[in-house]
Amino acid sequence: MKIIATNKKAHFEYFILKKFEAGISLQGSEVKSIRAGNVSLKESFVVLKNGEAYINNMFIKNYDKTGNFKPDERRLRKLLLHKSEIQLLTSKVAEKGLTVVPLSIYLDKQLVKLEIALCKGKLLHDKRKSIKDRDIERDIRRELKIKNG
Numbered sequence: 001m002k003i004i005a006t007n008k009k010a011h012f013e014y015f016i017l018k019k020f021e022a023g024i025s026l027q028g029s030e031v032k033s034i035r036a037g038n039v040s041l042k043e044s045f046v047v048l049k050n051g052e053a054y055i056n057n058m059f060i061k062n063y064d065k066t067g068n069f070k071p072d073e074r075r076l077r078k079l080l081l082h083k084s085e086i087q088l089l090t091s092k093v094a095e096k097g098l099t100v101v102p103l104s105i106y107l108d109k110q111l112v113k114l115e116i117a118l119c120k121g122k123l124l125h126d127k128r129k130s131i132k133d134r135d136i137e138r139d140i141r142r143e144l145k146i147k148n149g
Contacts, residue, residue, distance in 0.1 A: 004034055004112075006104040007041040012130060014101055014119035020089070022053065022114045023080035024105075027071045029063035034112055036063070039105055046079065046100035046116055048090045053079040055102060055114065079114065092118055 010016070026034075033039065038061035047054045054076050062070045081089075092098050103115045122130070 001106055001108050003104055003106045004037055005039050005041055007044070007102055009042070010101050010103050010117070010119070012122075012127065014099070014117075014121055015126075016103075016117045016119055017098065018118045019103065020081065020085055020116050020118075021108075022116055024055065024112055024114050025078040025080060026060075026112065028069050029066045030060050030071065031112055033060050033063040034105065035107070038063075041102050041105060044102050046102060047076075048086065048093060048100065051083070051086060051090075053081050053086055053089065053100075055079055058102070058105075079116070089118060096120075 040059040042059070044058040045056055047056050056076050057074050058077060059073055061073060089100055093100060098118055098120050100116055101119045103117050105112065105114050107113070
């Protein structure tokens with residue numbers, strides 16, 4: 001498994017409740033572009049409609065060596081999930097005010113996979129606590145590094 005890109009803001013902005021692995025329906029040379037690392041999950045989000053899941057606003061740069069066919073870089077792409085997983089996500093998002101966020105995109109053998117998660121948004125004091133915990137952890141590691149030499 002080779003991680004291509006991650007959504008670093010997701011862990012800061014949301015509490016991760018449950019993770020799912022989804023395939024992505026891609027066109028043309030998008031796979032080659034992803035393998036080259038020309039993909040970004042910033043500002044992307046998952047949309048659930050008509051019993052299907054889609055990722056919106058995921059940026060995949062057009063591959064340099066393609067011919068005339070160049071798909072839209074931020075087009076709506078279908079996610080490949082089991083029907084039961086889509087039903088679970090749809091019901092949770094509708095009833096509890098949760099959301100579905102992409103976490104990372106990676107290669108599993110020869111396939112491009114997207115890790116998505118059912119999330120609950122953090123409040124401001126939760127974000128402050130995350131920053132405080134991160135700073136404390138960094139200070140502890142720094143002190144241990146100094147003592148060990």
